[in-house]
Every structure is written in structure tokens, then in C-alpha cells.
Amino acid sequence: MKTIENINFHGERVIVRVDYNVPLDNNKITDKTRIDASKETINLILNRGGSVILITHIGRPNGYQKDLSCVLIVNAVSEVFEREIIFCRSIIGKEAEKMAKSLKPGQIMLMENVRFYPEEVNGDIEFAKHLSKLGTAYVNDAFGSIHRAHASTTIIAKFFSKKYCGKLLEREVNAIEKVIKNGKKPILAVIGGAKISTKITIIQSLMNSVTDILVGGGMAYTFIKALGGSIGDSICEHDFCKYSIQILESAKQKNVRIHLPEDVIIADAFNNDANRKISKINKIPTGWQGLDFGPESLKIIKPIIINSKTILWNGPLGVFEFDNFSKGTIELGNLVAEATSNGSFSLVGGGDSVLAVKKFGFKNKMSYVSTGGGAMLECLEGAVLPGIRALR
Numbered sequence: 104m105k106t107i108e109n110i111n112f113h114g115e116r117v118i119v120r121v122d123y124n125v126p127l128d129n130n131k132i133t134d135k136t137r138i139d140a141s142k143e144t145i146n147l148i149l150n151r152g153g154s155v156i157l158i159t160h161i162g163r164p165n166g167y168q169k170d171l172s173c174v175l176i177v178n179a180v181s182e183v184f185e186r187e188i189i190f191c192r193s194i195i196g197k198e199a200e201k202m203a204k205s206l207k208p209g210q211i212m213l214m215e216n217v218r219f220y221p222e223e224v225n226g227d228i229e230f231a232k233h234l235s236k237l238g239t240a241y242v243n244d245a246f247g248s249i250h251r252a253h254a255s256t257t258i259i260a261k262f263f264s265k266k267y268c269g270k271l272l273e274r275e276v277n278a279i280e281k282v283i284k285n286g287k288k289p290i291l292a293v294i295g296g297a298k299i300s301t302k303i304t305i306i307q308s309l310m311n312s313v314t315d316i317l318v319g320g321g322m323a324y325t326f327i328k329a330l331g332g333s334i335g336d337s338i339c340e341h342d343f344c345k346y347s348i349q350i351l352e353s354a355k356q357k358n359v360r361i362h363l364p365e366d367v368i369i370a371d372a373f374n375n376d377a378n379r380k381i382s383k384i385n386k387i388p389t390g391w392q393g394l395d396f397g398p399e400s401l402k403i404i405k406p407i408i409i410n411s412k413t414i415l416w417n418g419p420l421g422v423f424e425f426d427n428f429s430k431g432t433i434e435l436g437n438l439v440a441e442a443t444s445n446g447s448f449s450l451v452g453g454g455d456s457v458l459a460v461k462k463f464g465f466k467n468k469m470s471y472v473s474t475g476g477g478a479m480l481e482c483l484e485g486a487v488l489p490g491i492r493a494l495r
């Protein structure tokens with residue numbers, strides 16, 4: 104992929120596909136991290152004499168939806184870039200093209216939510232062609248949507264010879280490569296979260312690059328059940344028991360160590376105020392369920408985390424949304440932060456682990472926190488994503 108590093112954008116109208124799919128509450132942005140994350144790319148283009156046409160989606164609209172209009176984010180974009188933002192209600196057509204052509208260097212125009220057109224998600228080639236007419240160059244910086252072959256994330260690139268990856272996209276891809284392609288060993292992957300079914304392909308692909316895998320969270324119980332343990336009422340995907348045994352066998356063949364929790368915090372109901380106690384993970388009584396990593400498990404995993412030179416963290420170790428069951432995830436965060444401060448490279452990615460890292464104040468203590476959930480997971484699975492292929 105060509106980067107924007109040495110490109111002169113003088114006089115260019117640059118379409119930048121960003122991911123401003125920000126959370127909105129009552130028509131107000133509650134977190135503008137995604138807008139901030141695009142700053143470097145956009146400022147670089149503006150400083151090198153270009154004008155910028157921002158294309159994004161918000162949510163999953165079904166045709167025009169007032170509560171998902173990009174007009175709701177104009178002020179936030181304006182604050183981040185400290186300039187007036189021109190808003191274009193039409194996404195394609197004569198009016199939009201006229202507005203785009205009249206942009207002067209240094210100006211930013213934000214287009215309306217591109218998903219108001221179903222053609223976007225369908226990857227419609229005619230729609231992509233119309234979009235391309237707005238600019239003279241194309242930059243993709245929407246890592247969160249790079250795994251989608253949509254019109255503005257992938258198909259549009261066909262119509263440009265000047266097409267580049269933005270700084271955010273470059274950073275994300277580099278961070279992932281730092282783990283799966285050129286990670287310093289020992290490499291530890293912490294895979295937590297609720298279900299094994301959503302992580303199985305990742306675990307399988309990671310076995311080709313990492314030395315250790317810590318299985319935490321709800322998915323550990325499927326492994327324990329498959330190994331003949333008693334897991335009480337803990338979450339379990341029975342259909343995946345056979346599969347989890349295959350994973351353990353394949354790990355042995357590949358010399359990858361899989362670490363399962365020894366003990367867990369169990370609860371007599373799925374809520375924060377439930378009664379709780381420590382239990383061996385394979386001896387959980389009926390009526391009880393495992394909701395957090397236990398103290399003995401943390402003791403065992405501590406030296407493995409501290410000694411890892413590369414750490415990937417995807418998914419919480421317990422039901423971190425409940426204060427009483429968040430200790431394992433917080434302790435994991437502390438240990439990964441300690442390893443990072445000692446020089447290890449840590450990458451956190453995937454929706455809930457990013458939430459946990461933010462919630463418990465670890466964001467600035469990790470080497471890199473990914474902005475893309477699904478995209479990052481697909482990258483880790485080793486797929487060449489459509490948006491990346493299109494830029495090549």
C-alpha cells in the first residue's frame with residue numbers, strides 16, 4: 104500500500120474515507136475518539152495544499168434517518184480541525200460535484216452518511232463511480248470498515264491512480280504485523296470474552312505465530328467441560344467441546360502453550376450482587392457459574408505476562424461490566440501495563456477489551472489500542488482485507 108508520507112497534495116481534492124461511526128446519544132456525540140484518530144491524516148493533506156472531502160457512515164440506516172445524519176457531527180469535526188466544515192447533504196450528483204469542485208486548499212467538506220444509499224453496502228460500482236467524481240485522489244483511513252467490500256471503502260479505489268492508505272490505517276496494520284509477522288518472542292495472546300464460537304478461527308490462526316495463549320472469560324468453560332470438568336451453570340457452547348479438544352491437540356503439535364484458568368470467582372446468579380466465592384474451575388457446583396478469573400490463576404499467569412515480549416489482548420477475563428467480577432480483567436490490565444513499561448509491545452483490540460481498557464484507565468499504558476473491532480479480528484485471522492487489497 105502506498106502511504107501518504109511523501110505525497111504532495113497541492114491542488115488535489117482528496118476523498119478521505121474515515122470511520123466517524125461515533126456513538127450518539129440523543130443526537131449528541133458521546134465519544135469523539137474516532138474523529139481525533141483521523142487528525143494526523145487530514146492535517147497532513149491540508150498542510151500539503153489539498154482540500155478534503157470526508158466520507159463516512161454512521162450506524163446501519165435504512166434509507167435516510169435523521170438521527171443518523173452526519174449533520175449531527177459537523178460541530179465536533181469543526182472543533183477537532185479548528186475550522187469551518189462545509190456540509191454536503193447530497194452524497195452524489197451534480198450538486199455534490201459542484202460543491203466539491205469549488206473547494207479551496209485547506210477546506211474540509213463532510214458528506215452526508217454514505218449508508219443512506221443502499222448501494223454503499225452493496226458495493227455498487229456505478230455508485231462508487233459517482234462518488235469518485237468528487238475528488239482527484241483517494242485516501243482510505245477507515246480501519247474499522249476495511250473488512251467490508253463497500254462502495255466507499257473498496258470499490259471506489261478502482262477509479263483512482265492516486266490512492267493511498269491514511270496514517271491511522273498504516274498504524275493499525277503495522278501494529279498487527281508487529282504481533283503476527285514480526286513479533287518478538289515469547290508472544291502471548293490473551294483471548295477472553297463470552298463465546299468460543301466467535302474466536303475459534305482467530306485462535307487457530309494465532310497458533311501459527313504465538314508461543315502462548317491464555318484462554319479467559321466465558322469461553323474457558325467450554326474447554327473445561329470438554330476436558331471432563333464440572334462447570335456448574337457457567338456459560339458453555341456444547342457444540343464446540345469437540346473443537347476445543349482439537350485446538351488443545353493442535354497446540355501441542357505446534358508447541359504452543361495453552362493456559363486455562365485454575366480457579367475462578369463463581370456466583371450464584373448472573374448479577375453484580377450475587378453471592379460469590381472462589382472455586383477450582385473444574386469443580387463448580389450446580390447453581391453456580393464462573394464469572395471472573397481467580398487469584399491462583401492470576402498468580403500463575405503473572406510471570407508469563409511479564410516475560411512476554413509481545414502481547415495481544417482480545418476480550419475480557421470476566422464479566423467486567425459488574426464491579427464485583429472485574430478484578431481479573433483489571434489485574435490483567437495492570438500486568439500487561441507493567442510488561443509494556445518494561446519494553447514489551449502490547450496490542451489491545453476487539454470491542455469489549457477496548458472498552459475495558461478505557462473503563463479502567465489503561466489506554467495510555469498499552470503500546471497500541473486498535474480502533475477496529477471486526478477489522479482487527481479478520482486481520483489477525485490472516486485475511487487480506489478488501490479495502491487493503493483495493494489500495495494495492
Ligand code: AMP
Pocket residue numbers: 295296297298301319320321322338393394395417418419420421422423424453454455456
Ligand atoms: P466478546 O464480545 O466475545 O469479547 O465478549 C465480551 C463479553 O464477554 C463481555 O460482555 C463479558 O461480560 C462477557 N464475559 C466474559 N466472561 C464471562 C463469563 N465468565 N460468563 C459470561 N460472560 C462473560
